[in-house]
Amino acid sequence: MRILVCVKRVPLTGGKMVLTADEQALETRHLGFTISPHEECGVEEAVRLVEHHGGEITVLTLGPPEAEEQIRETLAIGADRGILLADGGEEWDPQATAAAIVTTIETEQAAGGEFDLIVFGNESADSGNYQVGIRVAHALSRPVVTGLKGLSVEDGRARCEQEVAGGRDVYVVPLPAVVTVLEGINLPRYPSVPAKLRARQKPVERISPERPSARLEKLRLVVPPGQGKQAEILGQGPDAAPAVVEVMRELGVA
């Protein structure tokens, strides 16, 4: 199988969101970065498919030059090569993002053959636009199934499972296809030291696409006002148990 996984570099946030002075981004001076959680599971899922069916995994990201770090993370858990669409440090809107990905996929497919499966996260942790995978699928005229919590491939078809109220909805689509996955579809592995070292030798190609003007134009970010709650301290230690039960009674849940 030839699989492409699209991932996004996002900051690892703490208990508080702090913005840059121009309100255009999170202040990340003190923060580390990671792969957006759904996509991390997407990479793991791809690795498992390839372990089972054989094949090759390409990882694609659109992000700052530093996003190579996240590509290397995926190479360390089993992806084979990376493509970094280096943005100019500005955020791309979902349409522009999808278009850049489509252009890259078309070039890749022209050179190396079709991707049987293109994997996205259902939505990115930071911007949460819920649409890039679907846009890419349309541009490539591929079926797309979103929000997967289960995936298997057999006989050129993908069996896709969504968690819904009361159970699971199952879709079966022919390959090539696009899927978007959710965290929980698997528990991603931690990379081993030898895998980390191997990852440093794997190829990462850099492309610098032009950013078109945004049609969903970010004006500014706002930290929502806190809920203004002042927790009522019911007590210290086990002695507080009666007060807790009293509150449960008042709420009608005891």
Place this chain on the structure above:
Amino acid sequence: MGDSGLPATARAVLIGAGIVGNSLVQPLARLGWSDLVLIDKGPLPNPGGSTGHASNFIYPVDHSREMTELTLDSMAQYEQLGVRTECGGLEVARTEERMEELRRRMSSAASWGVEPVSLVTPAEVKELVPYIDESVIVGGFYCPTVSVVDSLRAGTLMREAAQESGALTVSANTEVLGIDVEHGRVTRVRTTRGDIEAEVVVICCGVWSPRLARMAGASIPLTPAVHQMIDIGPVPRFAGAKSAIEHPIVRDMDTNMYERQDGSGLEVGSYAHRPILHDPEDIPSIEESALSPTELPFTEDDFVQQMEHALELMPEIVGDESVGIKYAINGLLSLTPDGLPVLGETPEVKGLWSAAAVWVKEGPGVGRALAEWMVEGEPEIDLQASDVARFHEHQKSVAHVRARASEMFNKTYGIVHPGEQWASSRDVRLSPFNERERELGAVFYEAAGWERPHWYESNRPLLEEFEVTERETEWDSRWWSPIINAEHLAMRDRAAIFDLTAFCVFDVVGPGALESVQRVSMRQMDAKVGKVVYTPVLTARGGFRSDLTIMRLGDERFRVVTGGAHGMADLKWFADHLVEDGTAQIFDLTSTWCTLGLWGPRARDILASTTSDDLSHEGFPFATCRTIEMGPLRVLASRISYVGDLGWELYVPIEQGARLWDMVWEAGEPHGIVPAGIGVYGTTGRLEKCYRAFGFELDGEYDVVEAGMAWGKVKDQDFVGKEAHVRHREADPATVMCTLTVDDHVSSSGQRRYMLGGEPIQTRDGAPLTDAKGRRSFVTSAGAGPSVGKHLLMSYLPPEYANVGEELAVLYMNELFPVTVAVAGSTPLFDPDNQRVKATGAVAA
């Protein structure tokens, strides 16, 4: 405790509830202080500082006695708290050079009494740590008492004990907004939960300490720096682990790394990467941090080589594809410009104390010692090397701290030669002789920022003239030159000039000056104007606070001259003991005066040719000073000697220094004068004369009687340490300062070896010598005695061994070399009657 449960006043406020703050509260309470308040801006038990992510292991053996003593005390305290697990620890060598360093470790272990320790073969290492690949190592150093402690639990227990005793209020989540100072004294800590009035405030908040000190206008020179670590697992071999640590810790010294089992995982830490320093003002808040403020995002690029090294050493675990990297951080820790902690009352603000740059391994020991210092004025373990007052102004600069911390970082596991010089932040303080010295090919060593010639390459021809012993091994001759010995012999033969500008010079003046200097000086200061007095300065317990000379320049003016390295602490000590009525003042004149030393049998002739003043023995007796005229220069000349020859210290204002040098040089040329470096002044010259040096023979843990310096009678006037000193005189000393000679230098491999200091003195059978107070005998100073033709060692010996002719041994590089006691006490080995210093004749022979 409620929201604003902060008391309005406190005996002391401690800022920071990491290992240091927690270690302080109990000893303070035990020593009688109550109304203590411990605050931290973070939550408890882990407020987010360096303690929270510490590796928590303790290797007791260090080349520094002070650090080893603090570590041993800490281990005992952790043991008492029930949070210590002894797992053993190895230091493995990948190179022969490192093996040599591990042999040197054996000496340090024996000197400080850490036992048992042993050198082990690769096969023995493999037996202790079966998952190691022993083929990449050549051997190891094994210390079975290496331990892992639970520093957070220890902190909680110590804190709670102090709370239960009623002496302590703890307030977490309380951030300091300001520290108020009035008339040079700390008065108040302002916090997010209210103000606390206090006359004593302790800053013990690790990487944040510089920020807090700055609030009060004081300086704690340290920088937060990154130490990288990763945790990998689960390790199949550790699957059944019942506790966090069951296997010995391994320090892979040559790669600056360590590996330790942690439950089912293996922690791999490193000091190998490039130094990554942070600005103390720029540490994230707790809320902004993904993990904690001192657990910063891991920078993998800095850790690549370390992964390869770990893979080489422990392929079974690190190479296992199923063992994943589960946690990786850039942890922040505190680095200081000289690698030592920053302890004591700040020289800038009375009542403001620093307890910073302390690691988990020495935390409780520091807590106890600092509490003693705070309450009783003096700790049992001598902390003078770590005194916050040690820093000269330039050493407090951010540039200096960062430069030295960067240099220090990669020496964490480095092989650091005792003579090793800093490469960074040099050429900061240059004496007026510097240009001349450069022309003469001076090799400069640094002291207190001053560039001082250690020897002069221009003297290389002297090697033809004098018979000098070369040293065979690279280690023994590193940071050393045979030229030093040649300069020494030239001085003894003719005369030499020395650049002594690095001296700290300060004047105590005013009607209260005499009483002020009397208070801190063991010897009588009520001497005639023009008298120079060499005096010990004692601690309250009668140990050495310093030793220095004081010139009485007038009825109400005393000039104190002391070593550069310790000068700032001396300045604070004198300032702290000025008479309370304000009738004495102290002025630091270090940067006003330069000092040129001139000694040797020709010194009088040389100097006499530059002046018409009377320099005869009668006209200018020993231990006096006065101003003489040398051409247009009015020179303060002081006739004393630290090298055992006739001569003077010559003081002029710095801008006249070059002229002074030229005059003495020109006058000396017909007499064969040579320039000589500190190699002579600080080592060979004094060792032959059995002169002691502060920080080597003399420190707070030894007294005047033991040092053999209790000559004369005790003066009537009161002085710090008098009571103890009188008591010491009445009893037999527990140990006696001796000078020993090395009888045979040849090692088992046939090389001549030369000890450098710090080695244990043992019986010829290799048994350690321990005095009645439990102190081991070790070499306090080592060096050549060119005029006596011996390699000399100074050491305190228990009285039963302190006999001239006693045959003992020194353990060097894990081999015993025979030595003999040459002097017990302070009689000089060379020129025992001091004929040369007295030099009563008008002209030397």
Place this chain on the structure above:
Amino acid sequence: MTVLVLVEHDGGAVDELSLQALTFARSLGEPEVMLVGGADAVERLDVATAHVAEDERLALYAPGAWASALGEVIDRVAPAAVVAAGTNRGNEVLAHLAARRDLPLAANCTAVVAENSAGGAGAEGGGLLTVTRVRWGGSLLEEARVHSQLPLLSVAPHALPAAVGEGAPAVERFAPAVDDADLLVRVAEHVDEVTAGISLAEAKVVVSGGRGVGSADGFGILEELAALLDAAVGCSRVVTSAGWRPHTDQVGQTGTKVSPDLYIACGISGATQHIAGCKGAKKILAINSDAEAPILANADYAVIGDLTAIVPAITAELRKARSP
């Protein structure tokens, strides 16, 4: 000015989140709604017109077909904007529409204003909409301008009250033109899963644990308390990443979003990722050793101290209170 709203229903009742979307749409103009099937469900909708797509093949969800149906209504009605609830389906259908017509889609909006008041919003006035939308699962908001003649907007769940009121909308049934490509992706099968215990999303009480619980075994005391309260057990992302609990138990931005009457957060510091999942709770009780943990700024009640002592004490107290 007409705003077209995609309304979801379960056959009998309109989805609560769709009613919230309706409230949102009203702030822009006069809503008309489209449903796929469910003509009987329109009674609660206070709108003039309900377009109901009817086709047996749509009985099972097929996002492409839904998008086609919605597209037909758009072409017929020429709305100034299209709105859906920010549900999986709402976002997905709008995304398909956006992709097909190359239009921007602003997902999970909480507010909208027309920048150019002269001509109202959207197509008619040529003015642009400015939306406030959710990022980071609600921990951050974005103000964004939608450069489009036909803005597509989904509405963040629980950002607005549900539209109430009775209506008698004119029901316009239509058979959408659906081709095979639209049906390629369609629910092929529904597997019922009887979850043991109480579903996290629907539980009235959730007992949740974080890093402070310490281990997988540490959840034993939480399970015991949960059993007494008929509560579900939840956890934070740290816990699932460590493998202590399955991901299905995770409450948070990338896990389940819960809305119980009482959420008991044990040893959970309150990272934004977690708060995003539990802020829908009516009341939050935090049990934490750190009185300043971020969770406390989001909690109604707190007990400070060691959860391993406190949780069993609460269990014991409950038992005591219930025993006769």
